Amino acid sequence: MTMIRLPTADPQGTVLGAAPDLAESACAYRATGGYDGATAPDELLAHLAASGLRGRGGAGFPAAVKLRSVRDPGGAPVVVANGEEGEPGSVKDRWLLRARPHLVLDGLARTAAITGAVRGFVYLSDPVAAGSVRRALLEHPPPLPVEVVETDHTYVAGEETAVVRRIDGGPALPTAKPPRPFEQGVGGAPTLVSNVETLARIALTAARPDLGRAIALTTLVTLSGDRTTPLLTEVPYGIPLRALAAELGIPDATGALMGGLFGGLVGTDALDLPLEPGALTAAGTALGCGAIRFLSPGSCPVATAADAAAHLAAASARQCGVCVSGTGAVGNALRALAAGTAGPDTADSLHRWSQGLPGRGACGLLDASAGIAGSLLRAFPRLARSHLAAPCPLCAAAPPDGRRLTVTVPQVAVGTTSPAPASPTTPISPTTPVSPTALPLPALKGTP
Structure with missing residues (x-):
């Protein structure tokens, strides 16, 4: 079973959070500043541009540029949280939807506010993650209609045109480009297809804009x-x-x-x-x-x-x-x-x-x-x-x-509260079956 290791003893501004082995409730998420409306959409977009946040789905496209490309044409855009993880060696997206669905949904709602989107989707193939997201939607209904769309797990199902095609009722297969989804996506509307970790980092930036640069320059x-x-x-x-x-x-x-x-x-x-x-x-x-x-x-x-x-x-x-x-x-x-x-x-x-x-x-x-x-x-x-x-x-x-x-997804227990942040510990062997621990990392080289 895949282990989780916290990078530091301080969970502030991290996607892993304080208790990555426990599904986070809406109450616990709000206690960390989640769903706070203090950061306005235009202000958040400016923070994202300044931080240099790039997408975490693989292409690494600048998040602020992608948001503007959907917002600027006008109309009634659509936003999609893409949690379909096709790479066999990756587990971050499925873990994120299982453990911190509110962080993703908060990011989805904030991208909707920035772009003016009127509909949202969470796209995935993991049944456990789907259940976690549905529970989160009931706990904290979003400000726009959000639908969970499940698909079969394949390597290509998470490609952005395959995502649009599946949400529109077709097979989860890529289509010829152009048009790209930001031009013509779900139902023909401009569509933002954003990886769930990207959305999580957008929500973190909204809660802690003072940590925006660090949030953008850290990754799962x-x-x-x-x-x-x-x-x-x-x-x-x-x-x-x-x-x-x-x-x-x-x-x-x-x-x-x-x-x-x-x-x-x-x-x-x-x-x-x-x-x-x-x-x-x-x-x-x-x-x-x-x-x-x-x-x-x-x-x-x-x-x-x-x-x-x-x-x-x-x-x-x-x-x-x-x-x-x-x-x-x-x-x-x-x-x-x-x-x-x-x-x-x-x-x-x-x-x-x-x-x-x-x-x-x-x-x-x-x-x-x-x-x-x-x-x-x-x-x-x-x-x-x-x-x-x-x-x-x-x-x-x-x-x-x-x-x-193939790598298995870390276990996530369903709970109602999150424990206090983990304390620093001595480094351990990655083969030791223990709960998530905070470990010091070596000094950085080449940090941009």
Whole structure:
């Protein structure tokens, strides 16, 4: 079961809050300043622009710019809290809807006030989260009609055009762009599709505008790896990836699979990079949804790449022929590479696909598959080609299985009150089954 670890003993301005293992009631949320109307919509928008808050759904688009793009055309916009979490290594959105639904609904109501929206939706596939959100709506009815829309859990169901299509009664499949949802979304209206963590940070900024910059420069991350207990925590931008690996219990990590599946593989040298979207993008990888799977010395990056490609091939929506054939080809090639049965031209084929496939599908799934292939060859070129000469014992011990990358959601108990903030404790092993604790984090590097 995934553990939760508080970054500090002070929960002020954090998404994790004081009791991340307990579902927060409306009463407890209001006691922390939630649902307070002191910050007016225009004032909040100015705070968001000044703080530089970016979306946490993966693309990292500036939140204030996105809000204005829906508000400025006028009309009757729609706002959507997107909690559909397709990346197998990420749990933050489902945990957030289970544990702090009021924080998300508060953020949704505030974006409605900024944009002038007249309808709202909470979009998800997790039945436990759906129940939590419905209870929260009964506890504290929002200032606009809000509907919970459930969908089947798939990799592409959270893509913004798939969200709109499903809410409008169709399948949760991406559509061609343009138009984008901010131009023409639910029911043809300008639509803000916002990740639930983004909405949570908007609500936090409304309650504590003095902490706006810190709120914008902190993010939830899901950390996982071989033979370690996954960890959900909240960290500031700028912390080195290597420090996060040590926090997970893999201080000697040899690389990582970044951004869920979208950031690709990185090698040991990249672990000195700061956890900061711009720095990671410049280095050829991505933070994405904040899911990072670290590689231990006893694991093989080729096997991890094969796992990722297998997951993506199985997740294809099968509505684009190039995606079906492309993800299948990459998956088969990496499976053969891991098994030691690849042909001599396999590495060259992977390189060619990594260059030619991106941008050819309706969504980012094909791009992610191509990125896995290309990143393996960039980060571990000699290792990848050594698999052409002889079978790898590490790969043989763990045949490709896309399900291996899946991380479970932390347990959240349903309660009516939240306990006092946790006190500082001595660092513990991430394999120790305990309640959430506050742990000191290493000094920051490269904080913007």
